[in-house]
Amino acid sequence: MGVTLGRYVCGAQCEARSSELVALLNALAAQDDTYQVGASPSITLRCTLETHAGLHAEMVHDNARGLCLWVWWADGAEPAGMRWVPDCPVNDPGPGGDACCHHLGHKGGHTWELSDPDRDMLAAIAPVLYEEEHGAEWPFF
Numbered sequence: 001m002g003v004t005l006g007r008y009v010c011g012a013q014c015e016a017r018s019s020e021l022v023a024l025l026n027a028l029a030a031q032d033d034t035y036q037v038g039a040s041p042s043i044t045l046r047c048t049l050e051t052h053a054g055l056h057a058e059m060v061h062d063n064a065r066g067l068c069l070w071v072w073w074a075d076g077a078e079p080a081g082m083r084w085v086p087d088c089p090v091n092d093p094g095p096g097g098d099a100c101c102h103h104l105g106h107k108g109g110h111t112w113e114l115s116d117p118d119r120d121m122l123a124a125i126a127p128v129l130y131e132e133e134h135g136a137e138w139p140f141f
C-alpha cells in the first residue's frame, strides 16, 4: 500500500461524442485497425492523473503490447488529441507491487500513490450493498 494521504486522482470529466473520437482516430492514422470506439453515442472520459493544471488525460485502449491509446482535453473542452504512448515503466516498490497505469513521462504521482475519492466512496458503500442483497451469511460455503 503506497497510497499517500492527500494525493488524489484529478477526476476531471469530458463528455466526448464517439464521432469526435473516431475523427481523432482517423487523424491519428492508427496502425491498429482492431480498435473500435463502439456504438455508444457518447463516452465520459475521466482524468486519472494526479490533481494538476493543464490538459487532462485518460487511457481509452490498451493494446497489451506496452502501448496505450490516450486522449487529452482541456477543462470544459472537447477532446483535443489522441496518441499511442508507451506505459509508465515504474512499479510500486512495495510487496506485490502494482504496475503504474499512466503513460510514460506522466506528471504527478504513479497510480498506487494516489487515492480516488469516487472509488473510496464506492469501496465504502459496496460492503453495505452486498449485505443488503445477499445477507451477511452469503455465500454459504
Ligand SMILES: [Zn+2]
Residues within 6 Å of the ligand: 010, 011, 012, 047, 048, 049, 050, 051, 052, 055, 056, 057
Ligand atoms: Zn486532470
Ligand SMILES: [Zn+2]
Residues within 6 Å of the ligand: 088, 089, 090, 100, 101, 102, 103, 106, 109, 110, 111
Ligand atoms: Zn507512473
